[in-house]
Amino acid sequence: MLISLAVSSLKNRRKSILLTFFSLLISISVLLGVEHIRQQAKESFNRTVSDVDLIVGAPSGQLNLLLYSVFRMGSPTNSINFKSFQFLQDNQQVEWAIPISLGDSHHGFRVIGTNQDYFTHFKYGKKQPLEFEQGQAFSSLFEVVIGIDVAKEHNYQVGNEIVVAHGVGSVSFKHHDKTPFVVSGILKPTGTPVDKSLHVTLEAIEAIHLSPAKLRQLINDVDAVNLAPNNVTAVMLGLKSKFATFTLQRNINNFPDDRLMAILPGVAMSELWSMMANFEILLRVISILVLFASLFGLSTMLLASMDQRKSEIAVLRVLGAGPSLIFSLVLIEALILVSVAIIASVMTISLTLTLLGDWLASEYGLFLSANLLSMEALMAIGIILFASIITSTIPAFEAYRNALQSTLSARN
């Protein structure tokens, strides 16, 4: 009865309620949206690499190494000897070692030189291995395995011929037009930078950088040129025992024959994420302020209506409604409005994410789930409801006072 009374009362003040509703809708959407994107970004960030115990590269900052080896952002400062890779591969503690050679691109997508181990040992998300959507791993020099985004963007199929360029820009002046590759496989979507990468053998990377004359020679006879790689950009290591991680890290850092640096991906990732913490807090604060602005708008609206509602309150009072009931009536009105706004916001955000999901993924590499209802979102909703109760006590208390003072003459 109280709820239907509150609903009727809200309906009666359609116009101001509708405006307040939109203000709430926007602010709650901002708050929940920011919260959702923040979490999703963190999740998609953390799922980029999994089960890798150490990343080894040339000494620079650990963030720098992480960024270019895992996120494929920025340029590697230096590379390490291929012999060092072999040394790591042969180390007793090491179960597997994936070499990574960076520096080339294809229409803005990074080209990675690696070996077969990449497809068996590289893991992302919750230790998920890479899987093929079509085809299989490269088996010869001029074969390439592409990520799903590369395939979608250029509509590549297995068997298509593509060209790889030196340099990482989308437009390169130094196209290696004479080194055509054949797509041997397309990887399933992972939601990581792998989707935006092309994978070739380490030897193929060497081949890309050959002089045109030697290249022609090579195309005629695959064995004509020595393609043994001299260096790699980074190495990802999986260890037999996690306990060996720190010892091996120290050994690698003190390796006498090459300048090497080993980092723990987890540690580097959390350092990177903590750099964004301030930005994260700022976003949160702004969205909370926006929420409060519209909650105060809500209570202003309710408070302004109190004057018109004096006679209504007097009637309820005479019918036997106590002041506390009138107090809760106003609170219920506010809560109904906020709840409807929350439901509408959740639907709006989910719908937007469903509609824009593909675009966000292909354009910004953001993999956002359309499912909003995580534990954190529920907590945020709880906080919104709590805050609206707090702010609505102002008009509710005004109604309470009105009710206390109202007497039988509702003459105003």
Add this chain to the structure above:
Amino acid sequence: MQLNENSTSVTDKDASQSMAIEVQNLQHGYAKGRIDLKIENWQLQHGSHVFLHGESGSGKTTLLNLIAGVLTPQAGEVRLLGQTFSGLSARKRDQFRARHIGVVFQQFNLIPYLTVLQNIMVAGYFAKKSDDIEHRATQLLTELKLPASILQQQASQLSVGQQQRVAIARALINQPELLIVDEPTSALDAAARDTFMRILLDICHNKLTTLVFVSHDMSLKRYFSSSIDIHSLKQPNASAVC
């Protein structure tokens, strides 16, 4: 809630059972140290219809508020239907009012955005007598010479005369023993006023409801067998400020 009518002593009970309202040594002031209304002794029998008159500001509405339990007296006692009303907690007074007292104001009796039926249902809800309300409401409307179709109309769409009659229906829906009516006809024209008065008195007569009708309009006195001037209730030395 069952009212605790046994709390009164046996000797009181005989006397009080026939009395709808008993007021004793009542004092009330709107500010501390002020006495705006003082009534030594006033009793009203069950089933009586009384016309309480007095000019504006003579304390009529204050008295009604005290009777209905919206105000509490500074001193003295108000007993309704044998129940010491002024001694009850605020919550119990609200409940008592919902169940036993019907009130009709001068105007703004109905919540404008609710339908007539919803307005009546609200009254039933607060008295916790919600069963079969539509049937009882239809009956009452017929007695009040209103069409049953009016139940689904919004209160704000009715004429003032209709609104006042719906207000009676709502006041009587919980079969209260006491009906308090405060200047209900001041917004009505002469013809509507006459219809309203006849219907009101008929229905109170049929239902054996005690009626306290308050007005400053002496022309309405002719509808009543008994009338009281508020000044005669008050002590000669009481100052009447309202």
